[in-house]
Amino acid sequence: MQDKKQLITIKGTREGLTLFIDETCSFSEAIKELHEKIKKNKPKKEDPIVSVKIKLGNRYLQDGQDRQLSEIINEVNGFQIDSIESEVIRKEDALKWKEDSEIKVINRIVRSGQELEVKGDLLLIGDVNPGGKVISTGNIYIMGSLFGIAHAGVEGDRNSCIVASYMKPSQLRIADYISRAPDYESEGVYMECGLVDEEQDKIIIDRLQILLHKSKELGRFERRVQNG
Numbered sequence: 001m002q003d004k005k006q007l008i009t010i011k012g013t014r015e016g017l018t019l020f021i022d023e024t025c026s027f028s029e030a031i032k033e034l035h036e037k038i039k040k041n042k043p044k045k046e047d048p049i050v051s052v053k054i055k056l057g058n059r060y061l062q063d064g065q066d067r068q069l070s071e072i073i074n075e076v077n078g079f080q081i082d083s084i085e086s087e088v089i090r091k092e093d094a095l096k097w098k099e100d101s102e103i104k105v106i107n108r109i110v111r112s113g114q115e116l117e118v119k120g121d122l123l124l125i126g127d128v129n130p131g132g133k134v135i136s137t138g139n140i141y142i143m144g145s146l147f148g149i150a151h152a153g154v155e156g157d158r159n160s161c162i163v164a165s166y167m168k169p170s171q172l173r174i175a176d177y178i179s180r181a182p183d184y185e186s187e188g189v190y191m192e193c194g195l196v197d198e199e200q201d202k203i204i205i206d207r208l209q210i211l212l213h214k215s216k217e218l219g220r221f222e223r224r225v226q227n228g
Contacts, residue, residue: 007033010041016051016082019073023057027065035072043078050079056086100137110134110148117154130170139163149173150194161211162194169194172203179203 007030009020021030043050052073061069066084073079089097104118105125112131116124121138128134132148139160140152146164151173153160158175172179172194179194179202193211197204 008037010037013053016053017079018053018055020055021057021059023059027059027062027068031068031072034069038072038077038079045078047078049075051082052079053082054084056084058087060086060088060090104136109144112148128169136160158196158198160195163208163211164192166190167192167194167205174203177203 005022007022007025009022011018011020019034021034054069054073061084069084070081073081099119102120103123104120105123106116106118107125108116109126110116110124110128110132112129115133115135116122117135119137122134122136122140124134124140124142124144126142127144128142128146128148128150130147133151134140134142134149135151135154137153137155138157140150140162142150142162142164144164145166146162146169148169149171150162150164150169152162153175154173156175158177160174162172162174167189174194174196177196189205191208192205193208194203194205195210196202
C-alpha cells in the first residue's frame, strides 16, 4: 500500500518555517491537513512566536481563504504569517502590472501651462519648457531639455529617477521628495539624472552611471527598449 501523498510540506529556516501547500489538491483537503500539522508542531507556550511563509505554487486564494489560513496559523497556536506567495495573479492585477511597467514613448514639446501624465515609465522625445510639467508613476527619461517640472514615482516609488539630455528644471519631484531650482548649477547640466539619496534624505543630481548601481529599473528599461 502506497503512503498517502503529503499535501502540506513544512521546512525550517533561520527566519522560521516555510510551508508549501500542494497546488493540485482541493483547498478544503489542504486546510484539513494543515490544521493537523500545525496542531502536531505547535510550539510550547514559553517559546517565541514562529514566523511562517506560505508558498502556494500555482494556486490562487479565493475570497476568505486567506482568512481561513490565518485562523489556523495564528499567535494563539504559536505561529504568525509573514507572507503568502503565489505564482499566479488575477487578470486585473496582471493588466495593472503591465500598465505600470510599460514605457510610454511620446514625441512632443510640453509647453508652459501643459501637463503630461502617464502610467509606467515615460520616454519623452522633446523638451519640457518652463511652466510645463511631466508626471509618471515610474521613471522619466527626457531626450531633450528639462526646464519645467518633472515628478517621477508619483504614487510613492522613491526608487524612480529623472533623466534629461539637458537638465535645468524649475522643480524635481520623486515620490514625496521635492527639490527646487536653487539646488542645481545655474547653467544647468548635460546628461545627468535626479534621484533620491536616502542617506542625505533629498533629491540629488548625479552622473548617469550612478543608475547602474542605484536603480535596477534602468536595466529593465534597457531590455524593454531593445525588445520593443
